[in-house]
Amino acid sequence: MNNQAEFVKDLVTEHGTNRESLLPILQAVVEKDRFLSENAILKIAEETNIPAADVYGTASFYSFLDIVPRGKYVIRVCKTITCAMKGKNQILLALEDFLKIKLGDTTPDKLFTILETNCLGWCHKAPAMLVNDDVYTELTPNMVVDILSAYKAEADKE
Amino acid sequence: MTTKTKQLNRIDLIFKNENDCKEILQKSFDRSHEEIINEMVNSGLKGRGGAGFPTGLKWKLTAEETEKKKYVICNADEGEPGTFKDREILTRVPHKVLAGMAMCAKIIGAKEGYIYLRGEYKFLVPQLRDELKKFHKIMDELNLDFVVDIFLGSGAYICGEESALFESMEGKRGEPRNKPPYPTQCGYLNKPTVINNVETLAHSYTIMKYGAKKFRELGVKDSWGSKVFSVSGDTPIPGIYELELGMSVQDFVDDFGDGDTKAVQVGGASGFLVPRKRFAKSHIGYQGKLTGVSLPTGGSMMIFNSSRSMYNVLNNYLDFFEEESCGQCTPCRVGCQQLLKGIKAVKRGEKPAAYLDKLLKLTDTMRLTAKCGLGQSVANSFSSIVENFREEMIY
Ligand SMILES: Cc1cc2nc3c(=O)[nH]c(=O)nc-3n(C[C@H](O)[C@H](O)[C@H](O)COP(=O)(O)O)c2cc1C
Ligand code: SF4
Numbered sequence: 001m002n003n004q005a006e007f008v009k010d011l012v013t014e015h016g017t018n019r020e021s022l023l024p025i026l027q028a029v030v031e032k033d034r035f036l037s038e039n040a041i042l043k044i045a046e047e048t049n050i051p052a053a054d055v056y057g058t059a060s061f062y063s064f065l066d067i068v069p070r071g072k073y074v075i076r077v078c079k080t081i082t083c084a085m086k087g088k089n090q091i092l093l094a095l096e097d098f099l100k101i102k103l104g105d106t107t108p109d110k111l112f113t114i115l116e117t118n119c120l121g122w123c124h125k126a127p128a129m130l131v132n133d134d135v136y137t138e139l140t141p142n143m144v145v146d147i148l149s150a151y152k153a154e155a156d157k158e
Numbered sequence: 159m160t161t162k163t164k165q166l167n168r169i170d171l172i173f174k175n176e177n178d179c180k181e182i183l184q185k186s187f188d189r190s191h192e193e194i195i196n197e198m199v200n201s202g203l204k205g206r207g208g209a210g211f212p213t214g215l216k217w218k219l220t221a222e223e224t225e226k227k228k229y230v231i232c233n234a235d236e237g238e239p240g241t242f243k244d245r246e247i248l249t250r251v252p253h254k255v256l257a258g259m260a261m262c263a264k265i266i267g268a269k270e271g272y273i274y275l276r277g278e279y280k281f282l283v284p285q286l287r288d289e290l291k292k293f294h295k296i297m298d299e300l301n302l303d304f305v306v307d308i309f310l311g312s313g314a315y316i317c318g319e320e321s322a323l324f325e326s327m328e329g330k331r332g333e334p335r336n337k338p339p340y341p342t343q344c345g346y347l348n349k350p351t352v353i354n355n356v357e358t359l360a361h362s363y364t365i366m367k368y369g370a371k372k373f374r375e376l377g378v379k380d381s382w383g384s385k386v387f388s389v390s391g392d393t394p395i396p397g398i399y400e401l402e403l404g405m406s407v408q409d410f411v412d413d414f415g416d417g418d419t420k421a422v423q424v425g426g427a428s429g430f431l432v433p434r435k436r437f438a439k440s441h442i443g444y445q446g447k448l449t450g451v452s453l454p455t456g457g458s459m460m461i462f463n464s465s466r467s468m469y470n471v472l473n474n475y476l477d478f479f480e481e482e483s484c485g486q487c488t489p490c491r492v493g494c495q496q497l498l499k500g501i502k503a504v505k506r507g508e509k510p511a512a513y514l515d516k517l518l519k520l521t522d523t524m525r526l527t528a529k530c531g532l533g534q535s536v537a538n539s540f541s542s543i544v545e546n547f548r549e550e551m552i553y
């Protein structure tokens with residue numbers, strides 16, 4: 001927890017306490033923790049002097065600023081029309097099958113979360129998904145297995 | 159009646175390999191602000207983000223504001239389903255976009271600019287930062303006090319709406335503001351702000367370089383120039399194409415369709431569905447005097463062949479709107495939910511087919527009473543799909 005407090009403090013020193021800094025600060029916490037805990041929100045409010053309710057209210061508006069715990073790797077599968085037409089459901093099934101969890105859930109080892117998201121802007125290379133900030137396009141169920149295996153291997157090394 | 163329309167014409171301007179931004183800016187800076195604004199106005203360039211507001215006029219109005227602090231913002235939120243051309247422009251020719259921003263800053267008197275980049279494109283940040291380094295060096299050499307930074311979005315389509323975008327940059331929920339006042343008077347931090355789409359800014363560079371007259375050699379009245387289109391769906395050649403404005407949907411389908419095209423969605427989920435029987439009569443451009451329908455567009459062209467269910471398409475769009483509505487005003491928040499529930503009930507036979515007419519009336523109300531473009535434009539796809547493919551909604 002002390003670590004968290006230090007981290008938030010440093011962020012506020014870097015970005016400043018005005019309201020325009022709020023989103024960048026929230027984004028940096030999510031990048032590290034993959035979600036905004038109650039503690040993080042309170043700490044940000046304290047350090048920036050922005051009411052905690054406003055910090056929460058802002059965070060909860062944005063789909064990438066999660067306020068529930070997520071895995072180390074957050075998978076967001078595009079569900080908008082072209083991806084839906086080009087096999088999004090098979091991709092989702094392959095993910096669920098490989099990770100043994102359902103859409104919206106996080107693996108017990110806290111490594112992966114599967115979510116759906118709106119248009120990622122890769123309709124010409126559908127179906128597409130994000131794993132954290134990395135983009136994967138023209139997916140097939142086989143590719144999904146390879147991609148996730150690589151992330152697993154990366155996590156094992158750490 | 160003969161009006162001017164255009165054959166489908168592939169253009170190579172935006173992505174053309176040109177590395178003379180410094181020279182072009184230098185030349186433009188030597189001219190008077192009035193001359194540059196006139197050049198922009200005369201070009202007839204209209205915003206490429208969807209709404210099609212005349213860019214020269216936007217710059218002029220902001221230049222006339224006496225407030226000391228002003229901003230230039232590049233809208234790279236690109237969240238409209240089926241749109242991906244802005245990312246390509248920012249990847250391949252970011253220097254042209256930045257040159258457009260610098261020109262605008264010089265004219266209106268802004269010292270700070272921002273690129274509002276959607277969170278989904280975060281992977282672009284390192285290369286954009288490299289580009290910004292080069293750009294700021296050019297600004298130094300040209301003696302222009304103008305700095306551009308990147309502001310990242312966090313996954314909210316509504317933040318592409320200009321006033322929601324300002325709210326978001328100000329650290330708040332991305333909820334659109336009432337208009338007026340417009341951004342030219344009261345934008346980011348309530349200061350006069352020019353906000354332009356990525357592509358609009360890149361076209362500004364082209365106009366500075368080649369002049370308004372050259373720009374108007376392409377396109378048709380009220381829709382001058384070329385436009386970058388994002389082509390997806392049932393096409394053998396999905397991708398990004400720069401095309402001359404004014405073409406008919408028929409010509410587009412002849413080139414891009416798979417031979418079995420049933421309908422084309424022009425302008426993304428907030429745009430219109432054009433069924434086959436209207437291909438020949440519909441043209442791509444801004445409001446004007448073309449025969450038939452003239453369809454403004456942010457450049458999203460989604461092609462559907464006869465294997466696709468239009469019910470599924472509409473269901474997908476409504477699902478999108480229902481999730482992305484900021485929830486601030488009732489017609490949109492409740493309207494989107496009711497439309498989604500309504501078409502499902504009709505499909506399942508729980509409501510009679512005539513219920514669709516009630517839903518159409520609801521979209522009329524939304525068009526009139528919703529606070530921003532999101533809620534107002536749900537009617538576009540809803541009515542164009544339900545009216546043209548009514549039987550698919552029922553059976
Ligand atoms: C719901 C909604 C979403 C929008 N999203 C975008 C967007 O992603 N990119 C964009 O350039 N304009 C978007 N716009 C239009 C902007 O509000 C604004 O008109 C545009 O950025 C102005 O630039 P332009 O005149 O160069 O097109 C959106 C509008 C609405 C109502
Ligand atoms: S129309 Fe929809 S998106 Fe726009 S302000 Fe109202 S609720 Fe928000």
